[in-house]
Amino acid sequence: MKKPSIYICLVHYPIKNQNNQIITTSITNLDVHDIARLSTTYGLAGYYIVQPLNRQRELFQELIDYWKKGVGANYNSHRARAFHKVRMVASIEECLQDIGIDKEPIVVATGANMQGNIGYLQLRELAETKDILILFGTGWGLTDDITYKAHYKLDPIVGADDYNHLSVRSAASIIIDRLCCKKWW
């Protein structure tokens, strides 16, 4: 039997803004780079970027191709390898279709203010037998609707006190490390 896989999905729509309205955010260059490098370091199966705006997908596909096949690939071959994990899609549905409907991955929502219903040890265990898709929100986080539809809500990262405002790059790094790292404790 094939080893199960973990996928990351970075969502730019539908997303909440500061005032709890539903918006589309822009793709940012370092989200693409940092999370691609993270995904490759931890051997994830794929890194999906959800962006409904065609022009944005095209622009960033060009950037990815530069590092995969263009001048960038000669300058830094590590970057080329990382970018083979990245897929641009228009919606979360397209991401699920691309993974393969037969795979039926367990969808896990993340968020700083979430009331979690699964912990890191539990999810590590689940990932031994099931494919897992982890959703990360940009802006002010995933919408309630997306969170509600997910199979699980992951326990949020808890800091030293009430302040909990990590960038999505930091949050994704910490969560993937907790789920995929070799045991160090």
Place this chain on the structure above:
Amino acid sequence: MKKPSIYICLVHYPIKNQNNQIITTSITNLDVHDIARLSTTYGLAGYYIVQPLNRQRELFQELIDYWKKGVGANYNSHRARAFHKVRMVASIEECLQDIGIDKEPIVVATGANMQGNIGYLQLRELAETKDILILFGTGWGLTDDITYKAHYKLDPIVGADDYNHLSVRSAASIIIDRLCCKKWW
């Protein structure tokens, strides 16, 4: 007795480039933001940015002041709070002086290809009684000289296979989480 403190130091000089030469790298905007937010989330005592070029320190001090006191502070008060942890210094020596020579923090070097001599559990334990300063290199990492002079070399983050090219933002996030998080395992 005062609880000991953990400090982060992001080094832009002396740093290695791709060809093992000693260089100065530029401060990047998202290193300032992401690691400030990380430091505040985990209750660190300070986040030092080592940059010998005056003009760069001035430029980024302006940026920090914008978020601490300017228009940015009204737009996003979380960002203002995060930036109170950030200090610009010209050298690692100035960072140590600012922490206070009497504190004699334990200096810990980090790096992806390091032969570590301290693990995460050990360093968590040490941090209960001693102040700790963790050095992160930009570019292709801390110089051998800096690493050699540190009290400890932290075990590198190990990924799924031979690929290990995290951004410094990701590496700092993962390492601080491992050292400071509440036990989840």
